[in-house]
Amino acid sequence: MAPVGKGLKHKTMASAAAEEIRNRILSGVYSPGLQLRQDGLAADLGMSRIPIREALVQLxxxxxxxxxxxxxxxxxxxTADEIEELFNMRLLLEPFLFKRSAPRLTDDDFTALHAVLDRYAKSIDELEMDVWNELNTEFHLLLYRHADSPRIILTVQNLLVECDRHTRIQLSNIRGDRERAVAEHAELLRLCEQGEFERGAQLMYWHIDHIREGLVTLLRSNPSVKSA
Incomplete structure (x- = not known):
């Protein structure tokens, strides 16, 4: 049996490798279809192939x-069909989580949500693409934090990661959708604070569906479009 400290160090290296490779994929450094070789990644990241292999399995x-x-x-x-599947899963799960969690949000939660929304709006305005998707995920997960549905939340968290670079395509190419995303996040927060949870869940559905529709239309009309 390996010493506990050694095991933790190995796990940390695999996590660090996964985070770096994930960031490179989401930022477009590693483009769709690119083959990633373990030897090259190990040399680039300065670690052995074992944590690299585990990182690739995680990703x-x-x-x-x-x-x-x-x-x-x-x-x-x-493909556009696969994106349809991803967003249709979100349409099924996220309004459900919203309705379970929103009535339980606390004053501290609202303070955190307003702070994330302010940073999100700024990142959209300044076209900080690496930041706005991270904040979008943080905002959504904060809304769902009291749903008491850990397996569903984990599934949604993974879906948000998968959707990240594809949402980036849509927001990068359609300026009006960037403004709409900020406005809809602000309205979702307002509806939570006003206790209008059914309207909030309905808006959550429309919010996700609009991104799905815009992205699928964009890719089907121009299959060569890639993330920035």
Whole structure:
């Protein structure tokens, strides 16, 4: 049995590798279809192949990579149909989580949500693409934090990661949708504070569906579009 400290260090290295590779995928440094070689990643990140291999398995579970026979890890490139599936799963799960959690939000939760919303609006205004998707995920998960549905929340968290770079495509290419995203987040928060939870859940559905529709339309009309 390996010493506990050594095991923790190894796990930390695998997590660090996964975070760095994930960031490179989401930022477009590693483009869809690119083959990622373990030897090259290990040399680049200054670690052995073992934590790299575990990181790649983790990223496959998040949908960012596909590990293929004879090719290894390849950055995933979703079709319009696959994007439909991702967002339809969100449409099923997120309004449900919202309705369970929103009535239980506290004053501290609202303070945190307003702070995230302010930073989100600023990142949209300044076109900080790496930041706005992180804050979008943080905002949504804060809304759902009291749903008492840990398995569903974990599923939604993974879906938000998978949708990240594809949402980036939609917001990067359609200016009006950036403004709409900020306005809808602000309205979701207002409805929570006013206790209008059914209207909030309905808006959550429309909010996600609008992104789905815009992204699918964009990709089907111009399949060459990629994340910035």
């Amino acid at each position: 496959e579970s998040e949908g960012l990579l596909k590990i293929l026979p004879h090719r290894g890890a390849v950055v995933a490139q979703l």
